[in-house]
Amino acid sequence: MSESAEDSGVGGPEVASVGGAVGGAGVTGPAAVRRGGRRSRRSGRRGGDSGTREAILAAARTRFGDYGYDGATIRGIAADAGVDAALVHHFFGTKERLFVAAMRLPIDPSELVAAALAPDGREPGRSLGEHLLLTVLRAWDVPDMRATFLGLLRSAVTSEQAAGMLREFATEAILGRIAGAAAPGPSGTDQRFRAALVASQVLGLALTRYVLELDPLVQAGTGDLAAAIGPTLERYLTGEIRKAAPPANVVDTSRP
Numbered sequence: 001m002s003e004s005a006e007d008s009g010v011g012g013p014e015v016a017s018v019g020g021a022v023g024g025a026g027v028t029g030p031a032a033v034r035r036g037g038r039r040s041r042r043s044g045r046r047g048g049d050s051g052t053r054e055a056i057l058a059a060a061r062t063r064f065g066d067y068g069y070d071g072a073t074i075r076g077i078a079a080d081a082g083v084d085a086a087l088v089h090h091f092f093g094t095k096e097r098l099f100v101a102a103m104r105l106p107i108d109p110s111e112l113v114a115a116a117l118a119p120d121g122r123e124p125g126r127s128l129g130e131h132l133l134l135t136v137l138r139a140w141d142v143p144d145m146r147a148t149f150l151g152l153l154r155s156a157v158t159s160e161q162a163a164g165m166l167r168e169f170a171t172e173a174i175l176g177r178i179a180g181a182a183a184p185g186p187s188g189t190d191q192r193f194r195a196a197l198v199a200s201q202v203l204g205l206a207l208t209r210y211v212l213e214l215d216p217l218v219q220a221g222t223g224d225l226a227a228a229i230g231p232t233l234e235r236y237l238t239g240e241i242r243k244a245a246p247p248a249n250v251v252d253t254s255r256p
Contacts, residue, residue: 055081060102069168096173106144110173117181130230137222183238197236
């Protein structure tokens with residue numbers, strides 16, 4: 001791999017496997033040499049920035065695979081890589097950016113969503129739901145982005161370990177931002193429910209268009225899909241969401 005590829009964290013269309021368990025594609029291997037059941041630990045800087053970055057990324061893949069996104073810590077990753085935690089922050093800034101680099105995502109999904117939700121980011125007359133979906137579809141039109149995303153999606157479907165890791169990352173880095181743009185409610189829920197509904201629609205479209213390849217969806221243009229599905233996302237984000245009526249013999253305590 002070239003040094004520029006290492007610096008960007010982009011490794012082509014394949015997804016780096018995490019802990020050797022995700023998808024079976026990409027780069028695998030332990031984060032550090034294990035001796036007597038323990039990882040060897042060193043402190044300080046390794047020889048060359050490129051080698052240091054790769055050691056951190058290898059350690060991150062193993063940690064994220066072993067402990068999930070929430071359980072992996074910068075301190076633990078640094079210890080496995082044999083460097084100081086400050087050096088991890090120096091190269092990657094935050095755990096979110098380290099995850100993006102370790103998974104070799106061509107773009108940070110949270111930044112993509114943030115741009116899509118920006119008040120001044122959409123054309124006049126276009127709803128937030130339509131603009132959000134159009135932004136995602138245009139990103140998926142980029143071959144490397146689509147291949148990487150689909151690799152992660154397939155891994156999440158076939159591996160509980162991968163599903164848990166990606167669920168934790170998506171909840172913190174993506175759904176939280178969508179929830180911040182959503183209206184309150186409905187009664188008994190919060191904006192996270194609305195954000196989860198949006199995710200169900202977007203991921204369902206990804207599965208049917210790119211994995212199952214249902215022909216009408218494959219042939220449809222991104223603009224047509226955004227125009228057709230965008231209003232549904234808009235309702236999930238800001239519109240009325242009805243709750244199921246309680247059984248006749250049960251009192252609805254959610255109403256004042």
